Amino acid sequence: MQDSTSLAPALPGYCAGLNPPQIEAVLATEGPVLVLAGAGTGKTRVLVTRLTHILASRRAWPGQVLAVTFTNKAAREMKDRVAQMIGQSVEGLWLGTFHAIAARMLRRHAELVGLKPNFTILDEDDQIRLLKQLIAAENIDDKRWPARLLGVVIQRWKDRALGPEQISVADAGELAGGKMIAIYRAYQARLKTLNAADFGDLLLHVLEILRKNPEVLADWRRRFKYIMVDEYQDTNVCQHLWLRLLAGEKGNLCCVGDDDQSIYGWRGAEIGNILRFERDYPGAKVVRLERNYRSTPHILAAASGLIAHNSGRLGKTLWTDIAEGEKVKVRGFWDGDEEARAVGDDVEAFQAKGASLDTMAILVRASFQTRAFEERFVTLGVPYRVIGGLRFYERAEIKDAIAYLRVVNQPDDDLAFERIVNVPKRGLGDAAIQTLHKAARAGASTLYRAAAALSETEELKAKPRRALGDLIRQFERWRGQSAAMPADELAEILLDESGYTAMLQADKSPDAAGRLDNLKEFVRAVGEFESLGGFLEHVSLVMDNERDQGEARISLMTLHAAKGLEFDTVFLPGWEDGLFPHQRSLDESGASGLEEERRLAYVGLTRARRRALVSFAANRRVHDRWQNALPSRFLEELPESHVERVAAPGLYSGGQAERFGHRLIDRFGEARPFRVEPRWQDGPEARRSLTIDGRAKRVEPARSDAAFGIGDRIQHATLGRGQVLSVEGNKLGIAFEKGGVKKVLASFVEKAAG
Secondary structure: OOOHHHOHHHOOHHHOOOOHHHHHHHHOOOOOEEEEEOOOOOHHHHHHHHHHHHHHOOOOOHHHEEEEEOOHHHHHHHHHHHHHHHOOOOOOOEEEEHHHHHHHHHHHOHHHHOOOOOOEEOOHHHHHHHHHHHHHHOOOOOOOOOHHHHHHHHHHHHHOOOOHHHOOHHHHOOHHHHOHHHHHHHHHHHHHHOOEEOHHHHHHHHHHHHHHOHHHHHHHHHHOOEEEEOOHHHOOHHHHHHHHHHHOOOOOEEEEEOHHHOOOHHHOOOOHHHHOHHHHOOOOEEEEEOEOOOOOHHHHHHHHHHHOOOOOOOOOOOEOOOOOOOOEEEEEEEEHHHHHHHHHHHHHHHHHOOOOHHHEEEEEOOHHHHHHHHHHHHHHOOOEEEOOOOOHHHOHHHHHHHHHHHHHHOOOOHHHHHHHOOOOOOOOOHHHHHHHHHHHHHOOOOHHHHHHHHOOOOOOOHHHHHHHHHHHHHHHHHHHHHOOOOHHHHHHHHHHHOOHHHHHHHOOOOOHHHHHHHHHHHHHHHOOOOOHHHHHHHHHHHHOOOOOOOOOOEEEEEOHHHOOOOEEEEEEOOOEOEEOOEHHHHHHHHHHHHHHHHHHHHHHHOOEEEEEEEEEEEEEEEOOEEEEOOEOHHHHHOOHHHEEEEEOOOOOOHHHHHHOOOOEEEOOOOEEOOOOOOOOOOOOOOOEEEEEOOEEEEEOOOOOOOOOOOOOEEEEOOOEEEEEEEEEOOEEEEEEOOOEEEEEEHHHEEEOOO
């Protein structure tokens, strides 16, 4: 490697300290340039210095430079750092997010797409309200085709630069009962009538303007002498086409990104944009930033060995001159609780050695995983924060579920009853809720007792009166059941019968699946307590565990939220097939989904500066079921020379050890095969006691694991008998004899005779 000091005399001062590839990226100002910036290679510094170089060398004035980021925070930081480096204001610079830049451009040419310059930008709530109106006008079943689902479909089409006229009948399929194209067309027409645009329109409209108005395109090309784009691997099709039009094939376009960190395909990002860069821009210069300033050699080698199994990548090899450090530790545990206890012990041990909690993080694949660690940290008195989300018991769906249980436990709990009286929607409008409050005040009663009374009188119209009556009867039934069944069974029945689970199943927004997973984890949490009252008291104590915001805390977050962050110590739990890689990604996207999951694992490993501790559990309780799990296929892809494998003796048997191609080393240094010991198979419905690390735990075995097939007759606890119409993973489409066609979880039904 050439030392940057030999080049320093010929370089401006702002290039001091850059390594040769970084300097090359800064000075390559002309023509198309792709900077492949690996994790921890100083990408932000290169972007800032390159922008500084363009302005300081007078190649362009601020108003002639377009710099696009993905967040407002990144844009502000870049602007401040450039101004500091050149010692003057950079006002006039076109620096901002894709949507912010597109909005500025659209206001200058709004009339070309039928808008006025003062158009309104609708937020998601406004979009949903508008779609609900259109769904009603078309007599579409809003339960089968909720507005939120149709909004996601429209946004994905806009991400792909497809207006209503570009959507084929095949693209739309049976969406909205075959009326999806008409809905999209009506939605766009209504937006123009309102002089409004949604976020997808900002880019889509500008793209249409540039395509249809050559003189406008030529003017923007003359204006922008240089274009820079951060996180190019996260761009969608519409953003890519917008950039291509502005830059042309020979324009001074510099895209900075890392194909190995493309992890947002689920929200429209298209990794092909960065993989095709050299084909889209013939003669483009590619600069690889491979010197990592963050992680130890063992961590980098492990991450590089893993990501090398992806075929869809441009390729680079990260290296560092940091001291060798510890190997990546891979640990196996009997179950998720043991995993959480071990992480808690490690955290306390690192603290005892002087490490700050601020330098540690736990990165999970799914948000429901944080619950076990939160519970453990509360027990240990370890301060923690959840980044990019709420603490487990603060999440809306969990607070709703808790509210239901609180009313079962104590019907006069007005705050809890008020929270869920119309969740899911029961047709109780503002007028009905006001009447309920008025009746409670007039009778010096609680809302629950007022609701019971109103359900038997004429103060309310028939529909809300029936809804209140049905809800009160449900609570009375649940309260009666609570004395005769475990609290977790009650929670499961309650979420099912109240319609709450079905509400989330019908919600097709990107976070709906995660919210369902959180509810499964919630049921599991309830099952760890002997009584409903004991669980509710525990939750109150957990929620009261707020601490001084200024103190050091360990961070918990999903792998997606961790991108761009770094910590000395990173714990990576839950590396099991089905959880990571996540089964949903494999089912929905196949091989490309697996590659994105592997990139997510790569991102997780490269967040670690000094040590990375990966773990898996041989058994994990998901919802009401104990499930055996095999270690993630990613573990076999980690190069042996950079990994220390540690596991409790006897986790897996030889045949299952061969499944993932390696053997773990137990605590005593002896090579052993993994072994699964199914300790509860004495009866499919038997409740058994299991002792783990000297602690007695109640085990709820899985219901029959017999696979369901199309045509099978089934029995559901509340919906009765039905026949399976479709099978999607663990979801069944069932035609019930009395309830119509519904989608339910396989774990909620049993095969029926006949």
